[in-house]
Amino acid sequence: MGRAVSKVAVAVAIVVIVAAVGAALYLTRPGAPEEVAKVELTGNLEQDIINVGKALQAAGISEVRYSVWSGGDPNSVMRVYGIVEAAARIMKIWGENGINVRISVDTNYYQKPDAVYQDFVSKWALNQAPDIMANGYVYIASLADEGYILDLTPYLSKYQDFLSDFYAPVLEAMKYNGKLYGIPQDTEARPIYISKEAAACAGIDLDDLAGKVKAGQFTWSDLFNMAKQAKEAGCVEWGLIHRKGSAHPDLIQFIYAFGGSLYDEDTGKLVLDKEAVYKWFTVERAFADAGLLPHDMMSWDWGKQIHPTVVNGDAFAFIGGVWHWTEWQTKAYYHDPQTGEDRGLRPEEVEAKFYYTLFPAGEPGKQPVTLSQPFAWVINSKAGYQNPDYDRLKDIYQKLAVLLVIKASDPDIIAIHSIISSHLPVTKAGAELLQDQGFVNDLPNLPTIRSDEVRNAISDIVERTANPINIEFLMNTTYMLEYTHFTPKHPQYPKLADLFADAIDKVLRGTMTPEEAVDYLVSKINADPDLKGAVEVVGEVPTGWQFPQS
Amino acid sequence: MKNNHFLSRFAGGLTSFLRSDASKFLAPALFLVIVFYVIPVGISAYMSFTPLKNWNIDRYATQFVGLENYWKLFYMVTHDPSMKAILLTTVVFVAVTLAVNVLGGLGLAIGTYFMSERAAGASQLLWLLPRMTPIAVYSLIWYYFFHPSNIGTINSVLMHLGLIDKPIDIGQGIIPWGPWSIIIFVNGLVGVSYGMIVFTSAISNIPKELVIAARVDGAGNWDITRKILVPLLKWHIIYVTTWQLLSLITTYDHIFLLVQWNLVNRDYGSTWSLYVYNTAFQAGETDQGLAAAAGVVLVLISAVLGLITLKLMGFERMIREPRGDI
Numbered sequence: 034m035g036r037a038v039s040k041v042a043v044a045v046a047i048v049v050i051v052a053a054v055g056a057a058l059y060l061t062r063p064g065a066p067e068e069v070a071k072v073e074l075t076g077n078l079e080q081d082i083i084n085v086g087k088a089l090q091a092a093g094i095s096e097v098r099y100s101v102w103s104g105g106d107p108n109s110v111m112r113v114y115g116i117v118e119a120a121a122r123i124m125k126i127w128g129e130n131g132i133n134v135r136i137s138v139d140t141n142y143y144q145k146p147d148a149v150y151q152d153f154v155s156k157w158a159l160n161q162a163p164d165i166m167a168n169g170y171v172y173i174a175s176l177a178d179e180g181y182i183l184d185l186t187p188y189l190s191k192y193q194d195f196l197s198d199f200y201a202p203v204l205e206a207m208k209y210n211g212k213l214y215g216i217p218q219d220t221e222a223r224p225i226y227i228s229k230e231a232a233a234c235a236g237i238d239l240d241d242l243a244g245k246v247k248a249g250q251f252t253w254s255d256l257f258n259m260a261k262q263a264k265e266a267g268c269v270e271w272g273l274i275h276r277k278g279s280a281h282p283d284l285i286q287f288i289y290a291f292g293g294s295l296y297d298e299d300t301g302k303l304v305l306d307k308e309a310v311y312k313w314f315t316v317e318r319a320f321a322d323a324g325l326l327p328h329d330m331m332s333w334d335w336g337k338q339i340h341p342t343v344v345n346g347d348a349f350a351f352i353g354g355v356w357h358w359t360e361w362q363t364k365a366y367y368h369d370p371q372t373g374e375d376r377g378l379r380p381e382e383v384e385a386k387f388y389y390t391l392f393p394a395g396e397p398g399k400q401p402v403t404l405s406q407p408f409a410w411v412i413n414s415k416a417g418y419q420n421p422d423y424d425r426l427k428d429i430y431q432k433l434a435v436l437l438v439i440k441a442s443d444p445d446i447i448a449i450h451s452i453i454s455s456h457l458p459v460t461k462a463g464a465e466l467l468q469d470q471g472f473v474n475d476l477p478n479l480p481t482i483r484s485d486e487v488r489n490a491i492s493d494i495v496e497r498t499a500n501p502i503n504i505e506f507l508m509n510t511t512y513m514l515e516y517t518h519f520t521p522k523h524p525q526y527p528k529l530a531d532l533f534a535d536a537i538d539k540v541l542r543g544t545m546t547p548e549e550a551v552d553y554l555v556s557k558i559n560a561d562p563d564l565k566g567a568v569e570v571v572g573e574v575p576t577g578w579q580f581p582q583s
Numbered sequence: 584m585k586n587n588h589f590l591s592r593f594a595g596g597l598t599s600f601l602r603s604d605a606s607k608f609l610a611p612a613l614f615l616v617i618v619f620y621v622i623p624v625g626i627s628a629y630m631s632f633t634p635l636k637n638w639n640i641d642r643y644a645t646q647f648v649g650l651e652n653y654w655k656l657f658y659m660v661t662h663d664p665s666m667k668a669i670l671l672t673t674v675v676f677v678a679v680t681l682a683v684n685v686l687g688g689l690g691l692a693i694g695t696y697f698m699s700e701r702a703a704g705a706s707q708l709l710w711l712l713p714r715m716t717p718i719a720v721y722s723l724i725w726y727y728f729f730h731p732s733n734i735g736t737i738n739s740v741l742m743h744l745g746l747i748d749k750p751i752d753i754g755q756g757i758i759p760w761g762p763w764s765i766i767i768f769v770n771g772l773v774g775v776s777y778g779m780i781v782f783t784s785a786i787s788n789i790p791k792e793l794v795i796a797a798r799v800d801g802a803g804n805w806d807i808t809r810k811i812l813v814p815l816l817k818w819h820i821i822y823v824t825t826w827q828l829l830s831l832i833t834t835y836d837h838i839f840l841l842v843q844w845n846l847v848n849r850d851y852g853s854t855w856s857l858y859v860y861n862t863a864f865q866a867g868e869t870d871q872g873l874a875a876a877a878g879v880v881l882v883l884i885s886a887v888l889g890l891i892t893l894k895l896m897g898f899e900r901m902i903r904e905p906r907g908d909i
Binding site for chain 2: 151175331333337559560562
């Protein structure tokens with residue numbers, strides 16, 4: 034009896050507790066969110082900044098926090114500080130209009146951009162990913178597919194003037210499935226560097242070579258013959274040097290130079306163009322067989338072999354990138370024969386040693402190319418999540434994040450980043466500033482920079498890099514963007530690129546003929562169900578194709 | 584019916600275990616095993632049936648794709664032209680490195696046993712260095728040691744001595760023995776110290792009287808080793824062999840870097856676990872579902888191999904209760 038009573042008592046107690054908790058939750062439930070005045074973006078940047086500021090102030094917000102992550106070489110820190118500076122500029126506008134709201138920006142700058150991406154992806158679901166990230170445009174595909182980043186199309190519908198100042202191909206690279214997911218941050222080109230000393234030694238005339246390359250009159254066969262001439266004259270040890278380890282992105286240029294493709298816009302599939310790939314492999318094999326290109330090129334060491342060979346004039350041509358121009362000045366790859374010490378080159382020495390041109394056409398009738406991998410500002414689809422009242426003010430926080438990115442694209446910020454990191458400007462206004470003598474002369478004082486944090490972070494780098502020769506180099510290579518190609522924004526592309534590296538290594542070492550290597554690629558693609566479904570194999574290996582052709 | 588019987592016996596066994604003192608002694612260890620091993624294995628097994636990728640847990644963790652990830656893995660293994668080389672490499676790598684680790688560890692432990700204490704300590708410390716060095720630094724040392732140019736230590740020394748006139752590419756040029764030797768050498772050097780520590784502590788527990796008596800009877804070092812030390816170390820040898828076997832099957836960190844840096848051939852320098860890692864994480868989108876499936880397969884293979892080793896070496900004789908006639 035007693036036991037039954039106690040059981041009843043326990044049951045009653047449980048019911049009472051549950052009811053009490055339920056009632057408490059019901060009574061304290063959040064009321065319907067108070068309406069927040071909606072801010073529509075008008076396309077007038079200053080007006081939009083003021084409207085967003087007023088809306089935040091009206092909602093009782095005094096501070097907004099954002100975090101921005103990016104990565105890359107130590108000179109490219111504007112990939113995070115651009116946003117810090119933009120915040121300072123927005124706060125100045127707010128201050129002038131009596132708006133008392135602060136923006137604080139946490140920055141995180143990594144060495145490796147792919148690690149930034151991996152962290153973004155693995156921390157997104159945990160609400161620890163940054164609000165804004167600057168990273169390679171190739172990541173847009175998977176970030177957009179997973180819903181991790183904002184589709185910027187509706188936000189920028191009124192900002193057509195702003196968008197039209199970006200170089201069209203670079204802006205195009207930010208689109209995925211017809212929608213705009215990123216704002217270009219920087220880009221680059223990959224010139225072929227030719228040793229002026231080696232050319233002079235072998236009696237090769239480089240006059241207007243870049244013009245002939247541009248016109249498609251100078252092809253890879255001509256470069257082969259020149260390199261051979263220089264080597265046979267005893268002027269260089271190697272005719273051609275290129276990157277190690279991966280085929281992406283430098284060697285992929287061969288595919289485009291032979292008129293091939295890597296992506297089919299209509300089907301959305303990756304493409305293995307057997308003809309272009311075969312020709313690429315054949316060219317490299319011809320260089321290797323003639324003793325012009327090392328058989329073990331893919332396992333050379335960047336710092337101890339590749340750069341020293343190029344910088345010390347032991348190679349006739351080098352498939353490089355614009356950023357090498359300043360890298361050769363900051364890293365001690367050059368062995369000074371006079372003093373016997375290893376040091377960086379001076380800007381005038383780099384200029385005296387290297388001629389640069391587009392990547393020549395593969396064969397007559399084809400076009401010269403270069404390849405760019407622009408960086409993109411992307412905005413987290415939960416941007417502003419670390420701020421108070423996020424559910425109610427989400428829209429305003431997101432719009433402010435978009436305005437920060439727009440402000441970070443101010444011409445002077447773009448121009449400063451280009452100069453100090455040796456990247457190409459992404460907007461025409463930024464490019465024009467490079468030609469503005471007044472701007473360039475004042476650069477060491479950073480008169481336009483408002484944020485002390487940014488000033489402290491970059492003043493040393495500015496001092497070291499803001500040299501007229503380097504700025505001229507950037508202006509002289511900007512035209513290459515008209516010939517640029519982009520590797521596909523396809524989630525499976527990195528896998529395919531890995532296979533290319535494997536295949537070209539086998540070709541250079543002579544363990545496979547170019548034809549066998551193409552077949553090997555096909556069988557590797559077919560061995561991976563994901564890749565097999567994502568790649569269409571087109572074209573055939575041409576019969577009787579010779580290299581060099583003249 | 585039989586099932587029911589088994590279940591009730593299991594439940595009964597579990598209850599009496601939980602009530603026993605043994606369970607209280609084992610609790611801390613059990614807790615760690617459950618938290619860090621059983622639960623992760625359970626989660627991995629679960630994940631292997633989902634299309635989880637790019638860590639998008641919100642979207643994919645509740646979707647089921649059945650055996651698709653396992654099918655994908657099977658398809659890759661059966662279609663990849665590099666697979667023959669990878670499997671062969673795995674077998675050779677695991678077998679030879681295991682022998683090096685166990686015999687090397689044993690040799691070092693016994694060798695130092697016959698040394699003076701100070702010399703023994705110093706030499707053991709030396710052998711521990713590879714294990715104490717961070718993986719990337721350690722791999723970088725061997726990268727430059729074996730580098731196929733005059734910046735490589737071996738090549739530079741041989742060229743200075745006039746033994747060769749141009750550098751040899753061991754990792755890429757001498758297929759397959761070159762890359763095999765490098766990965767076995769690099770991993771073997773890390774592994775021996777483990778066996779060495781276990782065997783050294785085991786030897787120090789062998790009663791000194793046995794050795795002294797043998798010496799009095801005129802036994803040399805070799806007889807002492809063969810007739811006293813090794814037989815008494817039998818169980819430790821079983822333990823080290825099994826442990827090292829399982830860790831070699833799943834190890835890929837040093838190999839990953841050596842392949843990544845192109846020091847060794849991709850096909851004849853990659854083992855199964857590296858292949859799994861590369862397939863799931865390295866290229867393109869990170870496919871956690873596929874990685875989990877590959878991980879489950881690795882756990883199963885390791886479990887089977889572990890059981891076989893223990894069986895072959897008579898493990899149950901070691902844990903059998905003493906007969907009481909000692």
